[in-house]
Amino acid sequence: MKKSLAEFIGTFWLVFGGCGSALLAAGFPNVGIGLLGVSLAFGLTVVTMAYALGPVSGAHLNPAVTIGLWIGGRVPSKEVLSYVISQVAGGIVAATALYFIVTGNGSEIGSFAANGYGEHSPGNYSMQAAIITEFIMTFMFLLIILGATDDRAPKGFAGLAIGLTLTLIHLVSIPVTNTSVNPARSISQALFVGDWALSQLWLFIVIPIAAACVAGLVYKGLLRDNS
Numbered sequence: 091m092k093k094s095l096a097e098f099i100g101t102f103w104l105v106f107g108g109c110g111s112a113l114l115a116a117g118f119p120n121v122g123i124g125l126l127g128v129s130l131a132f133g134l135t136v137v138t139m140a141y142a143l144g145p146v147s148g149a150h151l152n153p154a155v156t157i158g159l160w161i162g163g164r165v166p167s168k169e170v171l172s173y174v175i176s177q178v179a180g181g182i183v184a185a186t187a188l189y190f191i192v193t194g195n196g197s198e199i200g201s202f203a204a205n206g207y208g209e210h211s212p213g214n215y216s217m218q219a220a221i222i223t224e225f226i227m228t229f230m231f232l233l234i235i236l237g238a239t240d241d242r243a244p245k246g247f248a249g250l251a252i253g254l255t256l257t258l259i260h261l262v263s264i265p266v267t268n269t270s271v272n273p274a275r276s277i278s279q280a281l282f283v284g285d286w287a288l289s290q291l292w293l294f295i296v297i298p299i300a301a302a303c304v305a306g307l308v309y310k311g312l313l314r315d316n317s
Contacts, residue, residue, distance in 0.1 A: 101180030133257030140249025158302030181278030232305035
């Protein structure tokens, strides 16, 4: 229960802080934080939760991370389902809170920071571009997580390395897909947008999980110290 609650709270904070910055502050007149600010917001949510809740659950905050760590031999099978359910639930509750805030001044939710490709990509990038981007970004994200939390890595810096990685990922990929690398984040926003967001949601579930699995296998088979 403690681990599940930690994952729920942590994913709530990631979606609320990251997507909230995109919805409420990115384009705010005169003082908008822009792409850099949104990227930093997502990174900061991970840094803060890594140090606050990492000792409880590992602060995965992402079904792809949990599955990738499981494939990499870091997470027992019995914890995977409860982690994923807690992460998706935390994301949905955060999106619900954001819905009421965003519409609190009479505004429509618009795209609601949902992930998309084609005409729903911020830069009108194709489905192929979206697949390549999400795969590479999630693959590298998992490799860095696995490496930063390895017993051989310097102690105490994993949260910072992982948070900065997520910031970099957003700096590169927001124009392509609005950046997912996290099925829970994608599901939570798509549920409120419906329509096109739900029809394109498969990509932001399948590709991050597939990339995380490949990263887990690569690290476990080629990079981990098996001595």
